[in-house]
Amino acid sequence: MNAIVTLSGVTKRYTRGKQTVEVLHGIDLEIAQGDFVALMGPSGSGKTTLLNLIGGLDQPSTGSVAVAGERIDTLSGSKLAKWRARHIGFVFQFYNLMPMLTAQRNVELPLLLTSLSAAQRKKNAEAALAVVGLADRSKHKPNELSGGQAQRVAIARALVADPTLLVCDEPTGDLDRNTADEILHLLQTLNREHGKTIVMVTHDPKAAEFASHQMHLDKGLLVGTTVAA
Amino acid sequence: MKFFPLLWATLWRKKIRTIFTLMSIMIAFLLFGMLQGVNAAFHSGVDNANVNRLIVSSRISLTEALPLSQMQQMDALPGVAHVTYAVWFDARYQEQKNFLFAVPTDIDRYLATIPEVKVAPDQVEALKRTRSGILIGTVAAKKYGWKIGDRVPLHSNIWTRKADGQSDWAFDVVGFYDFTGDPSQTDGAIFNYSYFDEARAFRNGTIGWWIVSVKDPNQSAAVAQAIDKLFENSSDETKSQSEKEFAQGFMKQFGDINFIVTAILGAVFFTLLFLTGNTMMQSVRERVPEMAVLKTLGFSDGQVLTLVFAESLLLCLLAAALGLLLAQMIFPLIAGKIGAASLPLQVLATGGLIAVVLAVLTGLPPALSASRLNIVDALRS
Ligand SMILES: Nc1ncnc2c1ncn2[C@@H]1O[C@H](COP(=O)(O)OP(=O)(O)OP(=O)(O)O)[C@@H](O)[C@H]1O
Ligand SMILES: [Mg+2]
Numbered sequence: 001m002n003a004i005v006t007l008s009g010v011t012k013r014y015t016r017g018k019q020t021v022e023v024l025h026g027i028d029l030e031i032a033q034g035d036f037v038a039l040m041g042p043s044g045s046g047k048t049t050l051l052n053l054i055g056g057l058d059q060p061s062t063g064s065v066a067v068a069g070e071r072i073d074t075l076s077g078s079k080l081a082k083w084r085a086r087h088i089g090f091v092f093q094f095y096n097l098m099p100m101l102t103a104q105r106n107v108e109l110p111l112l113l114t115s116l117s118a119a120q121r122k123k124n125a126e127a128a129l130a131v132v133g134l135a136d137r138s139k140h141k142p143n144e145l146s147g148g149q150a151q152r153v154a155i156a157r158a159l160v161a162d163p164t165l166l167v168c169d170e171p172t173g174d175l176d177r178n179t180a181d182e183i184l185h186l187l188q189t190l191n192r193e194h195g196k197t198i199v200m201v202t203h204d205p206k207a208a209e210f211a212s213h214q215m216h217l218d219k220g221l222l223v224g225t226t227v228a229a
Numbered sequence: 230m231k232f233f234p235l236l237w238a239t240l241w242r243k244k245i246r247t248i249f250t251l252m253s254i255m256i257a258f259l260l261f262g263m264l265q266g267v268n269a270a271f272h273s274g275v276d277n278a279n280v281n282r283l284i285v286s287s288r289i290s291l292t293e294a295l296p297l298s299q300m301q302q303m304d305a306l307p308g309v310a311h312v313t314y315a316v317w318f319d320a321r322y323q324e325q326k327n328f329l330f331a332v333p334t335d336i337d338r339y340l341a342t343i344p345e346v347k348v349a350p351d352q353v354e355a356l357k358r359t360r361s362g363i364l365i366g367t368v369a370a371k372k373y374g375w376k377i378g379d380r381v382p383l384h385s386n387i388w389t390r391k392a393d394g395q396s397d398w399a400f401d402v403v404g405f406y407d408f409t410g411d412p413s414q415t416d417g418a419i420f421n422y423s424y425f426d427e428a429r430a431f432r433n434g435t436i437g438w439w440i441v442s443v444k445d446p447n448q449s450a451a452v453a454q455a456i457d458k459l460f461e462n463s464s465d466e467t468k469s470q471s472e473k474e475f476a477q478g479f480m481k482q483f484g485d486i487n488f489i490v491t492a493i494l495g496a497v498f499f500t501l502l503f504l505t506g507n508t509m510m511q512s513v514r515e516r517v518p519e520m521a522v523l524k525t526l527g528f529s530d531g532q533v534l535t536l537v538f539a540e541s542l543l544l545c546l547l548a549a550a551l552g553l554l555l556a557q558m559i560f561p562l563i564a565g566k567i568g569a570a571s572l573p574l575q576v577l578a579t580g581g582l583i584a585v586v587l588a589v590l591t592g593l594p595p596a597l598s599a600s601r602l603n604i605v606d607a608l609r610s
Contacts (some may be wrong), residue, residue, distance in 0.1 A: 044427070050610075058523060059606045078529045086526020094267055098523045100238040110526045121231075157526075 004164065004197050005031035005054055010063035010137035012049050023049050025220045026063070036191040036198045038208035041217035045203040048169055050217065054199055055088045055167040056080050068164050085113045089158030091168040095150040097142040103129060110161040115181040128156040131194075132186060149181035155186060157176045159196070166190070172207050184210040232536065233451050240540050242513065247544070254548030255555070255585070257501045258580055261494055262556025263563075265576040268490045270413070271480055281310075281446035282342070283437035283453050283473040288466035292317070294435035299448035302459055303441060305528050307451040310444045313338035314436040316425070319386035320398075320418070322373060328370055329382060330417030333559050334441075336364075342442045345409040360424040363400035366415030367407050383418075391430045398428075406581035441469070485510050500585070506591040509541050513595035534600035541592025542585070549584030553577055558579025 012024040023046045031037055031054075039047050052058040053065055056072045059080075062203050065073045065172075067087060075083055097106045107125040116124065120215070132152040142150055151171060158166055172180035188197045188210050198213060209216050215222045241247055281434055285303075287293035303312045313334060320331035336356050348356075348364055356362040365375050375381060379402045389396050400420055408414035426433055441456065443449045453469035460467045470478065480486065514519070520533055528536075553572075560572045 052605055078531070081524065081529045083527075083528050084525065090525050092522075096518060096608075098235075098238070098519055098522070100242045101235070103416075105234060105238070109235070109523070112235070113527050118231065 001031045001032040004035075004068055005199070006064075006066045007060075008051060008064055009051070010065060012046070012053065012058075013061040017037075020100040022061075024060075027220075027221060027222055029215065030198065031199060032194045034191070034195050034197055035210045036188065036215060037200065038211035038214045039199060039201045039217060040203070040208055040214055043203070045217045046220045049088075051167055051169055051199060051201050054165070055090060056084045056123070059141070075139050085110060085161065086166040089161070089163040089166045090169045091151070091154050091158050091166065092169040093173040095142070095147075095154045097150060097157075097169070099142050101158075102139050102141055103134065103145065106142070106153055106157045107160050109157060114161065115118075124160055125156075128160040129153070131159065131190075132156045134226055146179075147175050151175065151183055152186065155183070155190075160191070164197065165198060166196050166198045168198065170201055171204065172202065172204065177206075180207065197221055232539075236539055236543060239516075239536070240543060244515075245418040246508065246512070250505060251544065251548045251551075253343050253501060253504055253533050254545060254584075255552040257497050258549045258552025258584070259556050259559075260497060260552075261580055262553045262572060262576060263560060264490045264494060265564075265579070266556065266560045266572045268477050268486055269573045269576055274550060279345075279472050281443050281449055282472045283439075283441040283443065283449060283469045284472055285453075285456055285457070285467050285469045286437075288457075288468045291438070294432050294437060295439065295467065295532060297461065299439070299465065299467075303439065303456060306452065306455055306459065308444055308448050308455065310340040311338060312442075313342040313425050313440050314422070315339075315440065316422070316435075316437040316440065318388060318425075319384040321386065322381070329372075329383065330366075330414075331363075332417070333420050333422040335422055336419065339419065342560070345411070347407040347409060347412075348404060355403035356419075356421065359401055359403050360421060360554065361399065361401050362403040363418050363420040364404045365456075366400055366417045366419075367405055368416040370405050370417060370486070373417070373497055377402050377404065381418075388425075390428050392428065394430065415586055425511075430444045439467075498587070502587065502590055505541075505545070505587065506594070509591050509595045510598075513537060513599050516599075517602065517607050517610065520602050521604050524602065524604045525608070530600040533570055534596045537596035537599045538588075538592045541595070542588040545584045545588035545591070546581075548588075549580055552581045 007027050007029045010024060012114060013020050013022045025048065039051065041047050049058070050086040053060055056067070056075070060073050061075070064071055070083070072080065072083060078149050092152065098109070101109075104122070104125050107128050108121050111121040111124060114121075126138060129138050133156050134149060134152050134156065137145060137149060137153075142153070143154065155171075166187075169188070175183060177213070184207055187198055187200065191198050191212075198211075200207075202208055213225060214226050285295075287295055297314070300312055300314070303309055315332040315334050318331050318333060320329040321327055322329055336348075336353055340348065340353070354362065356364055363381065364382075369375075379525045380399055381402055382397060382399050385396050386397055387396075388398075390398065400418070406415065407418060422436075441452070443452045449471055453471070457467050523533055523536075524530075557572045557577070
């Protein structure tokens with residue numbers, strides 16, 4: 001297996017006042033290049049925490065996290081920010097778009113950190129919007145879009161800089177069944193046809209079926225991996 | 230610069246609030262521009278005062294007349310270079326609000342004593358030839374559009390004419406004058422004392438005040454003393470002051486303008502500081518999730534800090550520029566009354582500096598707190 005993400009012996013502790021809680025207790029996992037992994041588990045089991053470690057938003061208390069051969073648990077804050085810009089596309093449950101920017105400007109945001117020209121940025125943003133099927137909504141603001149459309153814009157923003165890894169935290173958690181399925185189909189297409197490696201946290205067993213692997217987390221421990229039929 | 234659209238969109242996120250803040254800052258700077266402009270205009274008299282010239286007026290009061298006969302005695306004093314004189318004519322053109330600093334004098338003496346006044350030689354000759362002639366200052370000439378050959382009616386609030394008992398005078402424009410280094414001095418006119426004195430109904434043979442230039446500026450205090458001593462115990466005692474002392478004394482009539490202006494502006498900007506600071510803080514607090522997203526996308530702490538700070542800098546500079554621009558447009562409309570033509574550059578520069586300080590004080594705290602934001606915590610909330 002050609003692993004793009006490797007975690008070994010990862011623990012995560014949070015300190016609140018005098019109390020220290022260990023949320024993840026020694027996680028070892030590998031995600032292969034081109035995989036689509038669904039991370040499942042009950043609420044509070046540490047899914048978001050684990051995803052944040054893989055996406056370089058947070059750092060482990062012990063253990064190592066390597067993505068595309070690079071150890072990210074040792075990177076400093078500003079290096080980690082640069083690393084995220086280059087390697088990770090994030091999709092959140094509540095889209096987290098900038099309300100005052102048009103869809104196209106939202107998608108363009110990650111490209112502001114690259115050396116691309118204004119024209120090139122615009123072109124790439126429009127291409128990403130076309131991939132998610134929203135080429136005709138580029139001038140719309142988030143409040144002029146439906147939930148499903150807003151999430152597509154968020155996916156376009158996550159894709160636009162061509163990241164190594166797409167990281168999604170309950171991307172369909174706020175959507176109805178049909179819209180959720182459309183989003184999941186889109187993610188599947190991105191995985192199958194564009195070769196994007198995707199890690200997706202979800203509560204929803206139906207959503208997890210779109211992935212090629214399922215990982216289950218319970219009380220901070222990985223309890224099993226299932227390969228899709 | 231590629232961040233500008235983001236910055237601009239963020240600034241206008243809450244339109245009403247931004248407009249309200251913009252207006253408050255703008256009005257504060259409009260007030261700043263106007264008050265400082267007035268202040269500077271009042272002080273320009275002091276700043277431009279000449280050290281080697283004395284103003285000699287009646288000891289009793291500024292408005293008391295002095296006899297023309299004092300001139301020979303002063304001419305003869307050692308240390309005195311030139312002596313000239315003027316009378317307060319209180320001229321108005323057509324309306325009371327059109328005040329003109331018009332003085333009757335002896336043109337040769339006037340030019341010798343006040344060399345800053347510049348007149349073309351042929352126009353000096355024309356004034357001497359034409360009894361009812363008048364030289365117009367360049368600012369006044371521009372304001373009223375007067376040309377050589379025009380007959381200018383001037384109403385005096387003081388002097389009536391012997392011939393008809395009326396206070397309406399008429400003069401023939403024969404030329405113009407400039408004032409080196411201070412154009413505000415040219416919102417006036419100069420005409421022949423001989424013509425004026427013959428035609429006026431009362432106080433003939435008197436003048437309003439003497440203007441005396443001294444040979445050695447270091448001796449001006451001694452010369453002033455000598456002049457006052459000369460007329461001590463006569464029926465027309467004098468009070469001699471340097472131009473600067475005279476200008477300062479004149480200004481004291483209006484109270485301590487500098488203090489009043491500083492106090493008002495201090496209160497305004499103090500209030501503005503809290504208003505703007507609070508607005509900035511609030512607007513950043515509302516945007517915590519957005520800041521977290523920017524950081525998620527790979528914006529560094531420093532970039533987030535710069536974005537938030539640039540936003541308040543943009544707001545403050547934009548508002549200050551609008552306010553000062555407005556002040557610059559409105560100021561000339563009132564400036565004529567106090568003898569200034571436009572807002573001094575120094576006032577604009579100081580205003581710009583204050584805008585930057587305001588931006589730093591109100592923008593830096595929220596910018597720092599935004600840059601210190603922890604992504605994971607912010608996303609969780
Ligand atoms: N910053 C923090 N400080 C303290 N405790 C935290 C912090 N972040 C997470 N936790 C705790 O860690 C545990 C796991 O949280 P996490 O958000 O990873 O769970 P989750 O599986 O994503 O849950 P959900 O399905 O509800 O999103 C929870 O008990 C939570 O209270
Ligand atoms: Mg979660």
